[in-house]
Structure formats: structure tokens, C-alpha cells
Amino acid sequence: MSTEVAEKDILRGGQFLVKDTACEDVFTLEDLNEEQRMMRESTKEFVDRELWAHWERFEQKDYAYTEETMRKAGELGLLSIAVPEEFGGMGMGFVSTMLVCDYISGANGSFSTAFGAHTGIGTMPITLYGTEEQKQKYVPKLASGEWFGAYCLTEPGAGSDANSGKTKAVLSEDGTHYKITGQKMWISNAGFCSLFIVFARIGDDKNITGFIVENDPENGITLGDEEKKLGIHSSSTRQVFFNETKVPVENMLSERGNGFKIAMNALNVGRIKLAAACLEAQRRVINEAVNYASERVQFKTPIIEFGAIQAKIAEMATNCYVGESASYRAAKNIEDRIAIRMASGNTHQEAELKGVEEYAIECSILKVAVSEHVQQTSDEGIQIFGGMGFSADTPMESAWRDARISRIYEGTNEINRMLAVGMLVKKAMKGHVDLLGPATAVGEELMGIPSFDTPDYSELFAEEKDLIKRLKKVFLMVAGSAVQKFGPDLEKHQQLLMAASDILIQTYLVESTLLRTEKNVKRFGEESQKTQIAMTRLGLYRAVDVVSDKAKEAIVSFAEGDEQRMMLMGLKRFTKYTNHPNVVGLRTEIAKGVAENKGYTFDQIN
Known part of the structure; x- marks a missing residue:
């Protein structure tokens, strides 16, 4: 930890309401260091060259081009900013991850959605909740863009009330895997992803559980047609159906019943990143x-x-x-x-x-x-x-x-x-x-x-x-x-x-x-x-x-x-x-x- 961080009186969340903050203690875009400025410029160059110059393609539902540009972003390291170095990422700080999310998202909502779904809710749950084995197996592929991730939380009857999902996970008789059955909707990146973060309920558990599920059509996974949407035309958005999809027990994410907590914490990060986007x-x-x-x-x-x-x-x-x-x-x-x-x-x-x-x-x-x-x-x-x-x-x-x-x-x-x-x-x-x-x-x-004195507002x-x-x-x-x-x-x-x-x-x-x-x-x-x-x-x-x-x-x-x-x-x-x-x-x-x-x-x- 830097001396600067140690010496600052950093407010806790919400304390801005009841405590004063000195202007010297806030970070601004003008405070970006040289490395961050270079990162911003390279991100903007990528956006201008690959995205902004071809904005019509994204409006024409060119899903293949979205996938192509995502792979190019991976080659440039733009998908790995927040990933720790030991898993193939750049391991950069939160401000830098915000910065890339900000400047990569300006050209169109289709790419922005694909990028956010992959780097955020597609990769982050494994990085933050996965076992060492899970991280070693999956995160380097996600960081490089070799694989893409998607996040299966929402269901027809479970939107804002995310913990009310009906998707079930049943343990096999030999205890080696779970069989997941259910329907998920509005799944970004579904059309080209390699793995899903899936939330399902085991038995009568109060809370849902997270699983890492590889996308294999021969394992009981089928996709609905691409959704017809008001905007983000080239963002792949499909329903995903699981029919006794087998998931090894070692692919449970975190602990049983911890899925709702994973989902909520992922949303916290997603919210501030969405603001940046x-x-x-x-x-x-x-x-x-x-x-x-x-x-x-x-x-x-x-x-x-x-x-x-x-x-x-x-x-x-x-x-x-x-x-x-x-x-x-x-x-x-x-x-x-x-x-x-x-x-x-x-x-x-x-x-x-x-x-x-x-x-x-x-x-x-x-x-x-x-x-x-x-x-x-x-x-x-x-x-x-x-x-x-x-x-x-x-x-x-x-x-x-x-x-x-x-x-x-x-x-x-x-x-x-x-x-x-x-x-x-x-x-x-x-x-x-x-x-x-x-x-x-x-x-x-x-x-x-009340005081009737005239305040001094000369400064x-x-x-x-x-x-x-x-x-x-x-x-x-x-x-x-x-x-x-x-x-x-x-x-x-x-x-x-x-x-x-x-x-x-x-x-x-x-x-x-x-x-x-x-x-x-x-x-x-x-x-x-x-x-x-x-x-x-x-x-x-x-x-x-x-x-x-x-x-x-x-x-x-x-x-x-x-x-x-x-x-x-x-x-x-x-x-x-x-x-x-x-x-x-x-x-x-x-x-x-x-x-x-x-x-x-x-x-x-x-």
C-alpha cells in the first residue's frame, strides 16, 4: 500500500453524506498517470479503427463482426486489464479497468455490451469466487479472448427478483456431477460464448448456487433465436435452455447457496462499470x-x-x-x-x-x-x-x-x-x-x-x-x-x-x-x-x-x-x-x- 493511500482519510461508502472531503483527496481524470494516458489513447485508436469506422455493420446485426472485434480486443490485451497477472492478465488497478471500460464503450452499444458481459459478469465471478483450479483452467482463456463468457441469471419469472429462479441442479446418484435443467433469457454473448456462469437451485435451498458450465450443444444446451431488440442490434442476445446438462461437481462456483451473493456482488461492479461505459x-x-x-x-x-x-x-x-x-x-x-x-x-x-x-x-x-x-x-x-x-x-x-x-x-x-x-x-x-x-x-x-447574518461568499x-x-x-x-x-x-x-x-x-x-x-x-x-x-x-x-x-x-x-x-x-x-x-x-x-x-x-x- 502506498504512503499516499495510507495517509489519506478515505471515507467509507455513504459517508460522503455526513463527512467533508478535501479536494486534494479526490481522484479526477486529470490525475491519470502516463501509463493510463497511453492506455486510453491506444483504446481510442482501437475504437476509431475497428468500431466507430464501421458503426453501420453493428446496426445491420453483424454478430460475426462483434465476435471478430472482440477477438481483436483480446489480442491487444483489452480483455485482460482486471485479470491478475498469474492468470494471464495485466493485473491493473480499478481505475485503469474503469478507464478502458469507459473509452472502449463509446462507438456503439453492441460491442460495449459484449465487452462488459465478457470482462465483467462472464470472467469476474471466476476470478473472484473460483478455486485455484478453476481460475487456472478458465481465466487465461477468457483473458486472451480465446474463449468468451456469458452470464445466465435472468429467467422468464425471475428478473429483478433474481433469487426466485426456477432452474434446478440435481446431484447425480454417483455424486460426480449435477444435472442442470431450466430456461434463461436475455443472455448476452450467448451466440458465441464458450462458457456460461449459470445460477440454479439445489433442492429446496433458500438461495441459488453458481456453476461454471462449458457451452457444449451435445450436453443438453440449446439456444433460442437472436432476440429482436430496440437497440444493441449486433449484441448476441438469446435464450438458453438447459436439459439435464451435466456439470462436474468441481465446477460449482464458491459454496452451495452462495449464488445470490455472487450475483449481487457482480452487479455492484457492473453498475459502476456501466456508468463508465x-x-x-x-x-x-x-x-x-x-x-x-x-x-x-x-x-x-x-x-x-x-x-x-x-x-x-x-x-x-x-x-x-x-x-x-x-x-x-x-x-x-x-x-x-x-x-x-x-x-x-x-x-x-x-x-x-x-x-x-x-x-x-x-x-x-x-x-x-x-x-x-x-x-x-x-x-x-x-x-x-x-x-x-x-x-x-x-x-x-x-x-x-x-x-x-x-x-x-x-x-x-x-x-x-x-x-x-x-x-x-x-x-x-x-x-x-x-x-x-x-x-x-x-x-x-x-x-x-435561523441566522439573519449575511454570509461571506467572497472566496x-x-x-x-x-x-x-x-x-x-x-x-x-x-x-x-x-x-x-x-x-x-x-x-x-x-x-x-x-x-x-x-x-x-x-x-x-x-x-x-x-x-x-x-x-x-x-x-x-x-x-x-x-x-x-x-x-x-x-x-x-x-x-x-x-x-x-x-x-x-x-x-x-x-x-x-x-x-x-x-x-x-x-x-x-x-x-x-x-x-x-x-x-x-x-x-x-x-x-x-x-x-x-x-x-x-x-x-x-x-
């Missing part, structure tokens, strides 16, 4: 939109000079900047936590599992936020292109369709919203995050007499920092009162949970963004960060609106009388600007910066 997609849509708007002339004027177009570009760029800031902050937190655990004696498997699990709240936050950002960005991309955007002859139309699945993958956004708050409450009950003390303090503040970001502290108080006020009122039954009040979650999400996003910009202003100078400062302020302005709206919705739905009036007055106090930003001016500044850069290039600091 939506970032470069946004950058490329922004770049295409800026290029088109600069060349498209109407009324003798390039449309990029019109305020209505500038507003769209500014919002798109701000979405991307906010998502980047939060995603890489969390990725480095995970990497540091893994390093701390390994230094304390954990194995690589234990350290990575616990390191990611620690930040499950942040993983859900990011999955929701960035998947919604990419949908909004691609939608505005179509609008900037106008009629051409609606045409399949331009990549905007396919970008919009491909983006839509990201709100469903890795647990729907509705599930993840409720999970984020639910996990935070559970952490508080275990004493891992002190919510009770700060929530009580907020309650006492509401009862007290850069002074008011923004104060606002973010107050947004945290809004969450503590709403969530604290809801927990007090409903107790364990809170999970039944899904609309309240989702409103509270939106407050939590916005708070994490804008704090991460401000910390990134503040760090870069200190080291690169304010002048070099003018556009970033504008994006930070615009992002915060939008967040305050969302927090105010969602908190009011929750308060009027569960509080009454004096309690309701007190909370609404508190909400007004906590979301009040002393100096409102010039929103039109911010958007104009951002659009100008993007146009001058000829696209989204806000992390290219040398």
Missing part, C-alpha cells in the same frame, strides 16, 4: 453534435451560434462532466480500499470483493445518474441534427436506441434508486455511517432561530460549498423523518424512497464535481478552468431544483400540520441561493468552451 458514448455524441452544428447553416448563420442550440450543448457537456467527476472519484475510492485491505492481509479476491461492496451505494448512484445522462444527451443529439438525427444514415439515431438499455441493465434504475437509500439505512443501523447524530442536529436546527466556491452542505441536510431531514415515521416499513413506501434517492444522487454528483473543479483550479489556475467552473455551477443549479422538488414531494406526502410546515420552511432555507447564478450566461460560457475545443475535451491536461 456511458461516458465516452456521451463524449462522442457531443462531438458529433458540435461538428454538425458548426457546419449546418440556417438563416446564413451556423446553428451553433443560436442560443437554443448552445443551451443543449451546455447541458450535454455538463452531464458528461458531472458523470466523469463522480465516477472516477468512486473508482479511486474503491481502488484505495482494495489496497488497504490487501495491505492488511486480505487475498486479492477478498480485497476486491470487499472493496467494491464497501461502495455499493455509490455504484447504484452512478448507475442511475450516468445511464440517464446518456439517454438525455443522445436525445438532444438527435434534436441538434434535426431531421438528419432521426435518419438511420447518421449515428445519432442508433446512439439513442443503444442508450435506452442502460437504464434496465444491472438492475433497473428504479431498483437502484431504492437500493441506494436502503443500503445507506442498513449501514447506519450497523454503525458504519452515523446518520442519527447529523439527522438529530438538523432536527434541532429546524427548531432553532471562489464559498456559496457552492455551503449549498452542498445544506443539500445534505435536506436528505437527512427527509430521510430521517421518514425512517422515524415508518421504521422497517419504509421499504414499502417506494415513491418516498425514490424521492429521497434523487436527493442523495444529486448531492453526490455535485459534490464530486465541485471537488474536481476546485482541485484543478488550485493546480492549473482559474483561467484554465473557466468552462469547468461554469459546468460546476450549472450542475449545482440544476441539482438544487431537483432536490427542492423531490424533497417537497416527499414532505407533503408523509408529514402533516406543524411538522410539515416546519420541514417546508427548512427546505426553503436549505435550498436558498444568496447570489443566483446567471443560468443563460453559464450555458453560453460552456457552449463557447465546447465550440472552441471542437468537442468535449476537458480532461486533456498535460
